[in-house]
Amino acid sequence: MLAKFSLLFLLAATSLPAQTGEKLVTSARKQVGVTQYYDPMYRTLDFPNGDVPADRGVCTDVIIRAMRDALAKDLQQLVNQDMRANFSAYPKNWGLSKTDKNIDHRRVPNLRTYFKRKGYDVPLGKDKDPAKFLPGDIVTCTVPPNLPHIMLVSDKKTDAGVPxxxxxxxxxxxxxxxxxxxxxxxxYRVK
Structure with a gap:
């Protein structure tokens, strides 16, 4: 009986990341055709659950909206809370001496720090193995010359099997x- 329960628990636990990933992909895909502009303008936002107009945003807004819609996780509030409690753990790229609830969650380096602090990080190998990237995974990169960028891995793939x-x-x-x-x-893989 205990072995059967353990097996059922293990199966349920391993399917949770897949369900989370599917929800994130579905939510992010809803933004395609709605968010039509790249707009990095600083704006004063409501708090919590603040957002820029849905027809615009930056790369982080895709992730913020997907997590809010699919998982009821408000990165604006979550990042703000963690930064207030652990300000020294976050990058100082912008010369700030305190948190800013309007922009902190919209900066890729801050999201990287938050995701790592929450245990969402997945080891990043040197090889480009597409099998290591699951639907709903979040990846960051550097767009030349040095612009941080963030993306959500889809459930669709190229003919070569790359998500x-x-x-x-x-x-x-x-x-x-x-x-x-x-x-x-x-x-990163959100749990």
Whole structure:
């Protein structure tokens, strides 16, 4: 009886990341055709659950909206809380001496730090093995010359088996083949 229960628990636990990933992909895909512009303008946002207009945003907004819609996780509030409690753990790229609830969650280096602190990081190997990237995984990269970028791994793949990504790299939310188009800097799986 105990062995049967353990097996059922193990099966349920291993399917949770898959269900989370599917939800994230579905939510991110809903942004394609809605978010049509790349707009990095600083804005004062409501708090919590603040957002820029749905027709615009940056790469981080794809992730923020997907997590809010699919998992009821408000990265604006979560990142703000963690940064307030652990400010020294976060990058100082912007010369800030305190948190800013309007922008902190919309910065890729801050999301990388938050995801790692929450235990979402997946080892990033040197090889480009598409099998290591599951639907709903979040990946970060550097767009030359040095721009941080973030993308969500799709459940759709190229003919070669490489997962597509859903992101906003300049022309609104798109689902396209560019997982390995830029040097990867992080790989995360939300639990």
């Amino acid at each position: 597509l990504v859903i992101h906003n790299i300049g022309m609104g939310a798109k689902e396209e083949d560019c997982l390995f188009g830029y040097p990867l800097t992080g790989h």
